[in-house]
Amino acid sequence: MAPLFTGLRLSFGRSAAVDAAAASGLTATGGVISDYNSGPAVYRAHVFTSTGSFTVTAPGTFGDTVDYLVVAGGGGGGDGGAGGGGAGGLRSTVTNTGGGGTLETAQPVSPGAYTVTIGAGGANGNSGFQGSSSSIALSTPVSTTGGGGGRHSGTPYINGGSGGGGAYNGSGGTGTANEGYPGGAGDPPGPNYVGGGGGGAGQIGVNAPTSTGGAGLQVAIAGPAPATTGVGALNPGPGQYQWFAGGGGGCGRTSGTSSGGVGGGGGANAVSTGTPGTYSTGGGGGGGGGGGPSPAGGNGGSGIVVVRYQIASLTATAKATGGLISFFSGKTIHTFTGSGTFANPTALNGGSPNPLSVEYILVGGGGGGGSTYHGGGGGAGGYRTGPTTVPSASSYTVIVGSGGASQTAPNEVGNSGTFSQFGPAIFVGSGGGGGSNAIQNGIPGVASPAGSDGGSGGGGGGAPGPAGTAGPYGNSGGGGFGGAPGYGAGGGGGAGGVGTAGGPTTGGNGGPGTQAPPTFRNPATFYDPANQWYFAGGGGGTVFGQPDPNSGDGGAGGGGWGYSGPGNWPAPNGISIHGMQSTGGGGGASERTGAPNPGGSGGSGIVIIAYPS
DSSP states (O other), X not given: OOOOOOTTOXXXXXXXXXXXXXXXXXXXXXSEEEEEEETTEEEEEEEESSSEEEEEEEOOSSOSEEEEEXXXXXXXXXXXXXXXXOOOOEEESSSOOGGGOOOOOOEEOOSEEEEEEOOOOOOOBSSOOOOOOEEEOOSSOEEEOOOOOOOBTTOXXXXXXXXXXXXXXXXXXXXXXXXXXXXXXXOOSOSSOOOOOOOOXXXXXXXXXXXXXXXXXXXXXXXXXXXXXXXXXXXXXXXXXXXXXXXXXXXXXXXXXXXXXXXXXXXXXXXXXXXXXOTTTTOOOOOBOSSSSOOOOOOXXXXXXXXXXXXXXXXXXXXXXXXXXXXXXXXXXXXESSOEEEEEOGGXXXXXXXXXXXXXXXXXXXXXXXXXXXXXXXXXXXXXXXXXXXXXXXXEEEEOOOOOOOOOSTTOOOOOOOOEEETTTEEEOBOOOOOOSSSOOOOOOBOOTTSSOOOOOOOOOTTTOOOOOOOTTSOOOOOOOOOTTTOOOOOOOBTTBOOOOOOSSOOOOOOOOEEOOGGGOOTTOOSSTTSTTEEOOOOOOOXXXXXXXXXXXXXXXXXXXXXXXXXXXXXXXXXXXXXXXXXXXXXXOBOOXXXXXXXXXXXXXXXXXXXXX
């Protein structure tokens, strides 16, 4: 049993969250929780990478105010030699706000539910799409503006939280006051037509021809600044995480490269696809060149919301470092929503060798849904759980898979996700993308480099198309119907069941996910808020010419809903077409509603590790 600490008898300067607190601070639920000390104070942070609710059930003895970080989704990069996407707006009570603003004011809370909305990253495009806003409905609501999309071919600039990079003959977009900086300007017309860098929360996007994305800001709200929390983006200089809202780089049509701004901004390369902004950072997507076979820009990174408050006396000590650390039912839990390192140092285990017997959950990234038209739902990321032993004085690499990016071009299959990893030998693959009208087949679950460990298959397109087959850590998608009147497409497979087939007037539902083992069911933490502790649900398929409720539902565990219209994309009424971040949910598919509509992106994966406190 770990030694008991009380009051302010803390181990200062330690690089990870080290202690759990008794329930004398606020009692609240929502997001993924992290307990840590910073100087004489002990904090609990609630980290939201997908939409949910911060719910306070009782006041505490350390006051009733909360700090927050709110970052919107980043803008998408432009295509074919264009500007980088602007970062999502950033507001914080811990670090000065984006665009050179001052600190926000901590806000009081009382028992009740406070809605948290996480903005999606903007899709790439001939001119990139703007990201979506993020918000938390505190007593005075806090909202941030989605990043501006990168510009192409002289089209007008677009403003945002931070402005998108300008086209080759235009200015960059402006930022929003106290949220972000403007984008950089492009070159005058010339042989290479270079776009500017997207603006970041900490810096203006760089003008062409350098075109680097503007830097973001570090906001150490989810843990101490040096800690390997895996939250936000890594700044390789100091080797620290919790950097947010970097702008995307811009590039020319035929030559040139540029870097994204630190804080999740995607890089640009004239002969390849622009790099997406990092999910859960609000980073802007990198611009795409015209000198190669894939001139598309990168999608913007999704946003994030973090709420923290001071808690009470210490009752347990972590034996390892890495990730977001919390304590539940006699267990210490390390949760990685982004890649990092899990270490078992001798110094935290009484100075003597002490292998850790751990239980783990690995979820790969979900596949994206098929795009306009007759799109099938994306398959969920692979889901794997079990026990293992981490030797003393060892450091294990943790990789959290990203979700498959949405497709904006008509008749495209969804992109597949990427794998997750824990240490040298434990891998799990990702979900396959959903099919479409032109390429009917749903994509099979994709294995990691370690071999046969793929996740769930994508749903077949409604042309008709067969479903994607499953790997050993998932299930198959549903097949497409392929007949009038609706050409219903199949839902993506989930970790807990197959996706259902499309029908003449209905899209197939995404397969259900799987509920985490009891060890991980902390009632203060939610991943898919409507389905507690579920992961890896499949995305829903579409149906043509039918009311939108006839589209397929997303599977429990973060699956996105199919979207058939009518109306403007993205789907209305708070229904998300994207797979939820940190669940491995498959993206919902899209149908034509008068214009090409992107399929939903797959949700990023997650890695969770638990051991006796």
